[in-house]
Amino acid sequence: xxxxxxxxxxxxxxxxxxxxxxxxxxxxxxxxxxxxxxxxxxxxxxxxxxxxxxxxxxxxxxxxxxxxxxxxxxxxxxxxxxxxxxxxxxxxxxxxxxxxxxxxxxxxxxxxxxxxxxxxxxxxxxxxxxxxxxxxxxxxxxxxxxxx
Amino acid sequence: xxxxxxxxxxxxxxxxxxxxxxxxxxxxxxxxxxxxxxxxxxxxxxxxxxxxxxxxxxxxxxxxxxxxxxxxxxxxxxxxxxxxxxxxxxxxxxxxxxxxxxxxxxxxxxxxxxxxxxxxxxxxxxxxxxxxxxxxxxxxxxxxxxxxxxxxxxxxxxxxxxxxxxxxxxxxxxx
Numbered sequence: 001x002x003x004x005x006x007x008x009x010x011x012x013x014x015x016x017x018x019x020x021x022x023x024x025x026x027x028x029x030x031x032x033x034x035x036x037x038x039x040x041x042x043x044x045x046x047x048x049x050x051x052x053x054x055x056x057x058x059x060x061x062x063x064x065x066x067x068x069x070x071x072x073x074x075x076x077x078x079x080x081x082x083x084x085x086x087x088x089x090x091x092x093x094x095x096x097x098x099x100x101x102x103x104x105x106x107x108x109x110x111x112x113x114x115x116x117x118x119x120x121x122x123x124x125x126x127x128x129x130x131x132x133x134x135x136x137x138x139x140x141x142x143x144x145x146x147x148x
Numbered sequence: 149x150x151x152x153x154x155x156x157x158x159x160x161x162x163x164x165x166x167x168x169x170x171x172x173x174x175x176x177x178x179x180x181x182x183x184x185x186x187x188x189x190x191x192x193x194x195x196x197x198x199x200x201x202x203x204x205x206x207x208x209x210x211x212x213x214x215x216x217x218x219x220x221x222x223x224x225x226x227x228x229x230x231x232x233x234x235x236x237x238x239x240x241x242x243x244x245x246x247x248x249x250x251x252x253x254x255x256x257x258x259x260x261x262x263x264x265x266x267x268x269x270x271x272x273x274x275x276x277x278x279x280x281x282x283x284x285x286x287x288x289x290x291x292x293x294x295x296x297x298x299x300x301x302x303x304x305x306x307x308x309x310x311x312x313x314x315x316x317x318x319x320x321x322x323x
Binding site: 030033038041042044048053056057060061063064065068074076077078080081099100101102103 | 154157158160161162164165166168169172173258263264265266267268293294295
């Protein structure tokens with residue numbers, strides 16, 4: 001029983017953490033799409049005609065995925081969506097490190113204290129990916145406890 | 149949950165995101181947020197030809213840097229020289245470490261390739277030396293596409309660089 005509660009706590013905690021991170025990342029981008037479009041441009045990885053579309057679309061994907069994960073409505077798909085986004089971010093960060101470009105990540109909007117793209121950011125995103133995997137789990141043992 | 153169901157749910161979430169993004173777009177009217185209009189740079193020799201060069205004054209001026217000052221920056225970290233001349237002229241000789249970005253092809257090249265230039269870099273563009281027009285326009289394009297803010301046009305271009313005794317790479321002398 002204790003382990004079931006612990007597992008449920010870990011899973012719920014992971015969902016709250018992941019959803020909070022993605023909503024916190026999306027809101028500044030939604031409020032300042034121009035800043036996020038400039039951040040996308042700085043990555044030098046996308047054709048110029050896609051910058052504005054990505055600047056509007058990516059934050060919405062983050063919000064919708066986070067709400068799905070948190071609410072339980074299409075939770076698995078929400079986790080898959082957020083996992084896919086995070087994998088894409090990891091690939092982008094890796095390419096920036098390999099190309100040796102010094103840019104701000106734009107992950108939480110274009111603030112003055114924007115984090116640079118580098119190894120710490122890559123490690124953080126890999127940690128986020130692990131949290132998404134945990135958050136996608138259904139805590140089965142809890143259902144067994146209810147039945148009993 | 150089956151894979152088909154999962155993919156259908158995923159498509160639903162993406163669709164909802166698309167609708168929200170469309171609504172967000174509809175609420176804003178200041179597009180484009182980042183300039184996406186291709187800049188017609190012509191080529192370095194445009195000013196020699198004369199006629200179409202008359203449109204150049206409409207471009208905002210870029211700050212210039214003298215050949216003497218620029219020579220002192222060769223090889224420094226965070227400084228990138230960008231050669232706006234043709235690739236043939238680049239092969240005949242260029243500033244050491246300079247990137248070859250022919251002005252006439254720059255817009256399409258930047259749309260499909262990335263350059264090892266950070267937005268924080270000091271970028272120095274140059275042309276042959278007939279005038280700053282195309283090097284200046286290339287600088288504006290780099291500002292738009294790469295977010296570079298510190299851009300200088302080499303005063304007098306390549307001709308002044310050679311006259312000032314600047315170091316060169318390439319060309320027949322290097323064999």
